[in-house]
Amino acid sequence: MDFIRTERDPLSLYQSMLLIRAYEKRLAALFAAGNFPLTCSAQGQEAAAVGVVRALNADDRILTNHRSSAHLLARGADPGRLIAEVMGKTTGYCGGKSGTLHISAKALGVVLTSTIVGGELSLATGVALSKQMLKQAGIVACFFGDGAACEGIFHESLNLASVWELPVLYVCENNQWQAFVHRRETMIADRIAPWAGNYAIDYASVDGNDVNAVLTAAEAAVERIRRTGKPYLLETCTYRQKGHFSLDDQGYVDADELTRWKALDPLRRMEAYLLESAGLSADDLAALRAQAEAGLDDAVAFAQQSPYPDSSALTADVYA
Amino acid sequence: MDFIRTERDPLSLYQSMLLIRAYEKRLAALFAAGNFPLTCSAQGQEAAAVGVVRALNADDRILTNHRSSAHLLARGADPGRLIAEVMGKTTGYCGGKSGTLHISAKALGVVLTSTIVGGELSLATGVALSKQMLKQAGIVACFFGDGAACEGIFHESLNLASVWELPVLYVCENNQWQAFVHRRETMIADRIAPWAGNYAIDYASVDGNDVNAVLTAAEAAVERIRRTGKPYLLETCTYRQKGHFSLDDQGYVDADELTRWKALDPLRRMEAYLLESAGLSADDLAALRAQAEAGLDDAVAFAQQSPYPDSSALTADVYA
Amino acid sequence: MSEITVNDAIVQALNEEMQRDARVLLFGEGVATLQPELVKRFGADRVRNTPLSEAIIAGTAVGAAATGLRPVIDMLYAPFLAYAMDAIVNSAGKLRYMSGGQFEFPLVVLAKTGAGWGVGAQHSHNLEAWFVHSPGLKVVMPSNAADFKGLLKSAIRDDNPVLFFSDMALGYDSGRVAAGEEALVPIGKAAIARSGCDVTLVAYAKCVPTCLQAAEQLAALGVDAEVIDLRTLKPLDEATLLTSVRKTGRLVVVHEAGPLCGIGAEIAALISEQAFSALKAPVRRVTSPDVPTPASPVLERAFLPQAPDVVAAVRGLLGGA
């Protein structure tokens, strides 16, 4: 039941963010309980993911990285199959061979996920070249972090996309951290979007914790790419609320910074909006939360009941 | 007799350019005569090389690439030892193991030459880090082409040099060609210098065929680096008058472009200046040319009389 | 059948396969400039110059291959692959497996190498063993015009990433080459370049002619050498190797690449695992020494395996050394 989600109404956006938050909290709980694989949490970045992914059509393609859960769920991935992949089960999107760090789901148009920082930047141009040369409708959205922007491949990818006029939406999720290093230590500027100027690529930087703002900016960017066929760089300014991965207690993170950003929590802000401007009640929200949790219960049960691959799978899928 | 040249008077600058031109013409003649190795000619780029190299002090370091003859000669390299290296003789700067493409001369402060495009960009930061941490006087000049600016390492090198405040003078010799590809096909912009802005690095772009202008710009850049300790990007706009290497007949080069640039020949322009503003006569210039040619005669004779290495050298110099 | 050079064979293969399949495209630093007739015939879209950016050239090819195109990229000299290892090894070689078989990577990476031109160790460095060691890739390295054409055509039709290495020294060698379909040479099949019964000489690329030369000199000494041209380095044609060594009982592997963890090491290990009882003498490797390729002509000659080195190794074996 791989159904690509493209709904953009506020309620759908919120439901998607809620699912991502519930998913991340559930995985953290499972890890804490022991005997569950480590993962990279997207908690705090829900709006940045949902706002961009929902601006895409079904025939668009997505490339993502190690922190992909939000992109996959926003696109409509089945949380049960995601958790199954994390656990290395046959029902996972990659039959358990990927594990959590590089989940791709071709049926959802989420292709070629790489955990090599910058890997998605090196592959996105080729996916876009196929769109261009095979005259297929659709653009390519490439999600990468502020850290990936420091890799040489960022420069090579944007330069080629510009010279060859490739329909790539570069989405830099600037969450202020690069594993254990603060963005500040790795670059002079605070914003990455303007770097696109060197390649004559249009760009924008948006409040990544405001899903409505992200959606609006992403829709504008996508429209421009569809119209011109040229690349665009959208920076979503957001924050990694959890450690780099499950084992990271964030001991090195400045407490004030964390507090400042938690006050900007994307779910809280969308809830305020729904209550004030969309006529939802506190009860409605509670019901939605319960719904999301129930979905996670089923997902975890599905993953846990799924079988591990047979050892014969070890040597399968190497060559076409 | 490795003597680092730092003279900056117009006559010395011209003599250095004259030596480079004579050297390149002589090597082209030797290659045409047969049984001489292929080389990458710096003809047409003499002013860009001499103007920058002469702005340096003896304790500064230079990194260069495959097209290094002009940098080496401007710095004071012995043409005899250069030709010997090109021929693979023991008296060459690298004992014949380098050949023409990666000649380094530690005694001249010309270190770690790489023919891997961008190689010099990857090494320059480390040489500058040594200057910084060992508290040694001097800066590091790194010569690279417009093509090298397309490599990811350009982005990584400038970003690190900026964040770590390394004393690097990045010198982009924009000669309009990248082997068999025109610069125009590889980037949207015509100038590379402004790319430094992304890293908050100061920059300038100068007429690379006017040696006086290059020297002035380079002196200003060097002074700024010495004062601030921070990197700087100087772009010298010039032209590759010959093919990419000895075998390249330039059949693919637009005739008008070539004519336009030949009219801007750096030697012609410096000669005009010397005649008009420095009180030299045509006879003086003729004498200087004859002097340069005589020097080349000796250099070639020295290289030709030098021995080839003994085959025992094959396994020497691998490990320290 | 016509007599053409290795360089022409490569262009013929590209012409035929681009004609046959509109999804095939070629890009790299200067390919459009240097192959104007390909541009004229197939258009600027399918024959492209690129910026000087090996990492994105390879990455673009990998992304395109996974989504419907069949790219051929010219990476120029093998050492430049050092900039493109992530796309080739971590992406092209692994992402099919890591995705549970969701993607295919029909892609060909062209790279030249081989000493003899005095251009030094940053141009001349035989790196084929790196890619044999890495999962999910295929590696070919032909020795003659017919195989260059036939293997390149097969590589372009293969649904997996293929590293196609050309030895500079062979570019102007000419040989008789078939036209069109019959020209295909299968990936994974070695060729018996000369049959013999006293010793097996295994080589690839320019070391095949070296071994044939050595075989002539050995014949004069009454030694009948079999010469096997590997042609494909991954997957290795184990059957042909084992059959030959079981016949001759003696093996010398010859290549320009460095000795340590090279193809020669792999074949020596393979044979001493699979045909141990058939071996009458130690397996010998004749390779370049474990040093960078020197530019000086004298040293470069000494660096390369030569026929007399092969003859000496064989005589050592027959002397029972």
Place this chain on the structure above:
Amino acid sequence: MSEITVNDAIVQALNEEMQRDARVLLFGEGVATLQPELVKRFGADRVRNTPLSEAIIAGTAVGAAATGLRPVIDMLYAPFLAYAMDAIVNSAGKLRYMSGGQFEFPLVVLAKTGAGWGVGAQHSHNLEAWFVHSPGLKVVMPSNAADFKGLLKSAIRDDNPVLFFSDMALGYDSGRVAAGEEALVPIGKAAIARSGCDVTLVAYAKCVPTCLQAAEQLAALGVDAEVIDLRTLKPLDEATLLTSVRKTGRLVVVHEAGPLCGIGAEIAALISEQAFSALKAPVRRVTSPDVPTPASPVLERAFLPQAPDVVAAVRGLLGGA
């Protein structure tokens, strides 16, 4: 002597060598954040975080090494070296030779690898053979705390580029480690982890414990196995290997890295070249299959060489198979 973990041994070695030589500095993605005590002790100048830029991290180390510093860089996981191959292979490994000996490159590259953590093929990929195949480099890969400390100290004092690989699975193993100078372990010397006379098991990193386990099981079967811990992969300690095989006449090489053109291939080739007459049975390799490392725990276990696999291989040899 104190009992410490492998991870602590690495930090101890860094502490002692940074104390001993002010030219030693450490940089990489997050090293300053994760080693605050090193920063406190030696200053932010000598212990630096870097941008996420492997190519310039390595290039900077190479340039610094050639001009008076002695950098140690943490490249995190081995597959990330794919971004740094030019600086390591084309520059650090070649520029001394290519310059006629004008430069030295005292530099250490740290990289982790090794399956067992379910992180998949872009983190778990044993690439040590690539660097053994490339000229001008040294490669070490220890198996226990004492060797981690002793070899890291030697690597930092070595005037050549040293690749120092750590197997993730060993990080929390503890062992008795000497303090200060006596802790030095020479590069290029293998260790006899267990002496025996019936068969030689050669391994490195986490496969050493695997072989010791196998040796116990073999002892129960009346087979006396000698276990050699290579410790250094380049230069190989040929003498120790040859002496052992001349004694036992049987050889099994065990490693996690892929089989093709791996260390096992090199050792099999070396032995069948140098100790052919001493061999009573074929040389056997027990390695992971030639596939990317799977993330699924079941498959990951099947991917790794296990003691029973080693025992089976030895029994095959003794059965004269």
